């Protein structure tokens with residue numbers, strides 16, 4: 246019963262097979278391997294972006310930080326939600342790599358066009374003394390498991406465009422959002438006004454690989470230089486390429502995302518009928534639900550692993566509602582979910 250995160254599960258056998266297949270003979274290092282050529286072509290095809298620059302790194306933090314650094318100067322500020330991963334979970338790496346600060350858009354995980362515009366208008370008002378406006382970073386799926394509709398994305402990128410600001414999409418859970426929206430990769434990115442994407446692989450079946458896709462090929466060289474200077478250019482790069490090749494082959498990435506979302510839907514249905522309260526309406530594979538301490542205790546004692554998002558397991562009142570964050574990956578089984586839900590009956 247493991248619901249702590251979608252990076253806690255195993256890598257998919259198809260990804261492992263590609264890594265094993267790549268593990269023979271010699272290949273040019275540093276991204277010059279032939280597998281990468283195929284990955285670049287495939288990503289360009291999948292995103293209908295035939296000029297796009299495509300690079301691989303091993304962590305989402307590197308993807309976000311290097312992508313953002315290409316789109317902001319040290320005297321600028323990046324706009325993001327107040328719970329954005331780039332703000333809360335990257336130890337200031339985006340600031341480190343770009344030199345720019347972050348400006349938080351108030352109102353929770355999902356930015357509205359109005360809140361974004363308010364934040365943008367609050368900057369650039371002090372001439373040389375203040376931060377200059379920089380990129381907007383949007384997380385899809387959000388850090389609270391919600392999804393921006395294409396209209397909502399467009400409303401944000403319209404605001405950014407009005408101020409001539411570039412847009413970054415943190416897609417650590419890109420596939421989970423895409424299959425939920427039933428849209429194409431292009432529709433969720435460049436057609437919606439996004440300039441650069443962190444395209445997640447790790448949480449959806451890979452060992453550790455994320456792609457950065459820059460729709461403006463003029464940014465390619467700068468990204469390459471930043472990746473090397475930032476110590477994220479892999480020498481035996483073929484092992485990154487092989488993971489991404491396996492991930493994309495026969496739409497595995499869409500299958501694993503559909504499976505993860507379906508697993509979450511099964512868990513959500515069970516939680517709902519057990520009377521749990523949803524703190525945010527879940528839309529993908531991440532759930533924030535509140536239920537009584539006594540159930541948390543029973544689950545805890547039975548070995549369930551997940552984060553208690555607010556409240557303490559220790560405490561007197563067995564009926565007090567504590568909030569859990571529950572994340573399903575593609576590999577969690579229906580039986581495991583049902584065992585978890587079984588503890589709500591007692």
Ligand SMILES: *Cc1c(COP(=O)(O)O)cnc(C)c1O
Pocket residue numbers: 303304305306307309330331384387388415417418447448
């Ligand atoms: C997991 C995650 C990342 C990437 O994190 P790493 O640990 O650096 O791989 C980025 N953004 C979001 C929203 C995430 O959930």
